[in-house]
Amino acid sequence: GDSVTQMEGPVTLSEEAFLTINCTYTATGYPSLFWYVQYPGEGLQLLLKATKADDKGSNKGFEATYRKETTSFHLEKGSVQVSDSAVYFCAQYNQGGKLIFGQGTELSVKP
Amino acid sequence: DAGVTQSPTHLIKTRGQQVTLRCSPKSGHDTVSWYQQALGQGPQFIFQYYEEEERQRGNFPDRFSGHQFPNYSSELNVNALLLGDSALYLCASTGRFRGREEQFFGPGTRLTVL
Numbered sequence: 525g526d527s528v529t530q531m532e533g534p535v536t537l538s539e540e541a542f543l544t545i546n547c548t549y550t551a552t553g554y555p556s557l558f559w560y561v562q563y564p565g566e567g568l569q570l571l572l573k574a575t576k577a578d579d580k581g582s583n584k585g586f587e588a589t590y591r592k593e594t595t596s597f598h599l600e601k602g603s604v605q606v607s608d609s610a611v612y613f614c615a616q617y618n619q620g621g622k623l624i625f626g627q628g629t630e631l632s633v634k635p
Numbered sequence: 636d637a638g639v640t641q642s643p644t645h646l647i648k649t650r651g652q653q654v655t656l657r658c659s660p661k662s663g664h665d666t667v668s669w670y671q672q673a674l675g676q677g678p679q680f681i682f683q684y685y686e687e688e689e690r691q692r693g694n695f696p697d698r699f700s701g702h703q704f705p706n707y708s709s710e711l712n713v714n715a716l717l718l719g720d721s722a723l724y725l726c727a728s729t730g731r732f733r734g735r736e737e738q739f740f741g742p743g744t745r746l747t748v749l
Contacts, residue, residue, distance in 0.1 A: 528677075560740075567725055568678070568740040613677050621691055622668065623727075623738075625677030 526551045530614050530626035537633050545599040545629045547614035555616035557597040562611045604633045639728045639741035647747045648716050656711040656744045660728030667709040672723040684709050721748045
């Protein structure tokens with residue numbers, strides 16, 4: 525069935541380091557892809573999305589490109605800040621109208 | 636606009652009890668989905684309601700049931716609670732804005748089953 529797999533965390537980086545969180549998916553069709561962020565004690569916030577192959581989603585310095593050939597949607601940021609510390613979830617939205625999430629990757633950024 | 640609201644924020648129950656969680660969607664949204672997020676895991680889809688009907692359901696037992704009201708608000712009911720039902724329950728509302736579909740999550744209800 526459809527699924528999303530993320531790299532395991534926690535990921536610990538120093539401030540201003542480069543971030544990559546890997547995400548791959550399996551799907552029967554061509555889903556929309558999302559990255560959500562969850563800060564401690566809060567719900568989910570949409571970070572960025574891409575709806576078709578080769579689309580690049582971007583927001584707050586984060587980017588991810590929908591790669592159909594590798595079924596991937598890796599999250600990147602050139603220079604992380606302490607305030608980026610959170611749990612990041614990759615997700616796909618299929619024609620059935622539900623989001624399928626990865627297990628989440630915890631990011632900790634140290635000053 | 637308050638966005639998606641959920642109540643209560645926290646809840647403690649004991650095994651075997653029943654619980655009802657509530658969600659009010661964002662103004663203008665007509666579809667409500669419920670997700671269960673166990674500690675350290677990604678959210679899992681429970682079910683979705685549209686026009687007061689359950690439109691789709693995830694892999695959850697019949698102990699999990701729901702309802703949508705004419706004003707689009709929704710309830711999630713869980714009967715015969717198990718320890719494993721302890722989780723953050725998230726509500727997401729979906730609607731269209733300027734011709735595009737949008738979805739927002741509420742802050743969640745933290746359920747602890749003792």
